[in-house]
Amino acid sequence: MVVLSLVLGLSEQDDFANIPDLQNPGTQQNQNAQGDKRLPAGGKAVNTAPVPGQTPHDESDRRTEPRSSVSDLVNSLTSEMLMLSPGSEEDEAHEGCSRENLGRIQFSVGYNFQESTLTVKIMKAQELPAKDFSGTSDPFVKIYLLPDKKHKLETKVKRKNLNPHWNETFLFEGFPYEKVVQRVLYLQVLDYDRFSRNDPIGEVSIPLNKVDLTQMQTFWKDLKPCSDGSGSRGELLLSLCYNPSANSIIVNIIKARNLKAMDIGGTSDPYVKVWLMYKDKRVEKKKTVTMKRNLNPIFNESFAFDIPTEKLRETTIIITVMDKDKLSRNDVIGKIYLSWKSGPGEVKHWKDMIARPRQPVAQWHQLKA
Numbered sequence: 001m002v003v004l005s006l007v008l009g010l011s012e013q014d015d016f017a018n019i020p021d022l023q024n025p026g027t028q029q030n031q032n033a034q035g036d037k038r039l040p041a042g043g044k045a046v047n048t049a050p051v052p053g054q055t056p057h058d059e060s061d062r063r064t065e066p067r068s069s070v071s072d073l074v075n076s077l078t079s080e081m082l083m084l085s086p087g088s089e090e091d092e093a094h095e096g097c098s099r100e101n102l103g104r105i106q107f108s109v110g111y112n113f114q115e116s117t118l119t120v121k122i123m124k125a126q127e128l129p130a131k132d133f134s135g136t137s138d139p140f141v142k143i144y145l146l147p148d149k150k151h152k153l154e155t156k157v158k159r160k161n162l163n164p165h166w167n168e169t170f171l172f173e174g175f176p177y178e179k180v181v182q183r184v185l186y187l188q189v190l191d192y193d194r195f196s197r198n199d200p201i202g203e204v205s206i207p208l209n210k211v212d213l214t215q216m217q218t219f220w221k222d223l224k225p226c227s228d229g230s231g232s233r234g235e236l237l238l239s240l241c242y243n244p245s246a247n248s249i250i251v252n253i254i255k256a257r258n259l260k261a262m263d264i265g266g267t268s269d270p271y272v273k274v275w276l277m278y279k280d281k282r283v284e285k286k287k288t289v290t291m292k293r294n295l296n297p298i299f300n301e302s303f304a305f306d307i308p309t310e311k312l313r314e315t316t317i318i319i320t321v322m323d324k325d326k327l328s329r330n331d332v333i334g335k336i337y338l339s340w341k342s343g344p345g346e347v348k349h350w351k352d353m354i355a356r357p358r359q360p361v362a363q364w365h366q367l368k369a
Helices: 070-076 089-100 309-314 344-355
Strands: 046-048 104-112 117-126 139-146 165-172 184-191 199-207 217-222 235-243 248-257 270-278 281-287 298-306 315-323 331-338 361-366
Touching: 104 184, 104 199, 117 139, 117 184, 139 165, 199 217, 235 315, 235 331, 235 344, 248 270, 248 315, 270 298, 309 315, 331 344, 344 361
Parallel strands: none
Antiparallel strands: 046 165, 104 117, 104 217, 117 165, 139 184, 184 199, 235 248, 235 361, 248 298, 270 281, 270 315, 315 331
């Protein structure tokens, strides 16, 4: 059995920035005076992996998604340009499909009254979406007992796996039942990223006062979008134009709307970065000018990338809307991943581009975390 150590006060803000707020239902319990491996409610977490023959995953690296020219497209934006508005029925259908495609997770929970121990077992997940530009994800699960956000437990990372099996058990020992039923079990599935912030995949929450804890109960739950404000990050209109004879793709960043305010003054200074990726490697980067204090900027900037036809299936174009900050690090407002392997809306745009060579195809995209 492996004991997971919890060091108080080391949680970064990013670890629980996506966690929904819950009002504390009662008086917060005092932290364990020893300050060792016990949770505020007196719970000690123990992690076991009961599947025989399963190789433990190495987590050492973890600690340290009529024809018109481009100018016509920019100036007119007529209904003949195959533009999908987020308000249209077709786009809503894709958006709904995206929500349904977040996958699902299997877990079990129960309570031992004699030992005052709450047991949570994370079993597996299925049909997780690909968050990496390689067309896969590196998922792991964070476990909270809300309203406590400071103390979390985590499963191991399953590399390049959209149907991961964890089979990890977590024990919250010395946890009085009257306190357990005041908590909400919150599971957050994320895609691990070594070089940037982990990407939320989906979440599940279940009030423990709604569960018969006298014996282990197993659940299959569909993942819901994480409460990270991604729905209010804004939208970006861009066009793609593929020229097979010239082996090139023209990316036209047209405009954005309803961007998330990132500055104290309630506005943002947005600009757009465009990365060309091939087989997980960065090939070329271009960016627009910065639009000062504008949540609905119009860019109208085009960028050409050389992409041989035989490399299209391994190519990803990453669009990142940034907020420029002179005094600190620039903030990410939202991202779009365009390839064969992205979300439903992004894949449709990519396929429409291939199906209509030499024609700019424009589409609105919801920015994602």
